Amino acid sequence: MASAIRVAPTKAARAMSLLRTVQYTHPPSCPCHGNPSHHHHHKPSNSLLSHAKRNLQRNYATPVDLSRQKEYAFEMAASSIRFGPGVTKEVGMDFKNMGAKRxxxxTDSTVKHLNAMKQVQEGLDQEGIDYIVYDGVRVEPKDTSIKEAIAFAKPYQPDAFLAVGGGSVIxxxxxxxxxTCxxxxxxxxxxxxPLGKGLPIDKPLLPLxxxxTTAGxxxxxxxxxxxxxxxxxxxxxxxxxVLKPTLGICDPLNTRTMPSAVHASSGLDVLxxxxxxxxxxxxxxxxxxxxNPINRPAYQGANPISDIFSLQALRSTVKYLPRAVRDPDDHEAQSEMLLAATLAGVGFGNAGVHLCHGNQLSSPT
Incomplete structure (x- = not known):
């Protein structure tokens, strides 16, 4: 009897097998995927599954295992983005258009001295909008510093928020x-x-x-x-x-103060x-x-739209990151890296990340 011929799997099949193994045996430690109510590792409770199975058994000759049904749709969500040199000065008009009054x-203790904050304050003053500044944000914030910031905001009772700085500030x-809400x-x-309760957020937040001021x-x-x-x-x-900012103002002028080392480390984030x-x-x-569509997670997997954002961000990073690191006066490269960071944010903000993202590759931003 002739032995069976083994057909070697394709590279694509091997890659898919690896990703599936990681997804279901070692879920990513990325905190973006840590809430079971909002990510793709969530499994319905036993009681819900039992109830669903009973219903299916009453209606179908062959019961369907709901936990094994694949997704068939995707949604895309992202903040509104305004991109261009000098757009920071428009922020006062934006808040006025929103009807914000407080x-x-x-920000943080470093950014508060930069031109970005000067532009923001001038814009708010010109529109007569009352504001208060919190500059106590810590790099790589801990829960203690977050609680201090919350305690600062609550008594002021703002009707809008404005973040000026890197990822920690935002x-x-x-x-x-x-x-505050x-x-x-x-x-x-x-x-x-499992570190928190992961309760759903069931109402809109204030405009943010x-x-x-970093590209990462x-x-x-x-x-x-x-x-x-x-x-x-x-x-x-x-x-x-609902945590997504209402508007992201991406002004390439604000990243010109970044040191070369920060360009490099934040660029690894984009990569x-x-x-x-x-x-x-x-x-x-x-x-x-x-x-139920309300339970469709924010991080849903790659899709034809997220691929466009992610691939363009990847191409730009490969092309412009070395230039931005080498030459602090290469404003074109700095601008393109800010755009790449924003494009990548839209991409992974909908598709999610995997494998190495639990590691911190960037320095504090």
Missing amino acids: VCVV DTAKLMNLY YPNADFLDFVNA IAVP TGSETTGSAIFDLASARAKTGVAHR CHSLESWTAIPYNERMPRPQ
């Missing part, structure tokens, strides 16, 4: 916004499970405008806010679409975001399929 401006502002919530209520995290486009939970010695966060989201498992290979 703005909480969030993420802190997102959480200030969240807990939920003043009686416990801090761990919305923190990703983000003005990034893409936080101006995403619905996640990351911090260190000191008691658990772990990095976690809150992930929900990882774009590469991982572009190579993520496709949305229609994800399981389980949500039974």
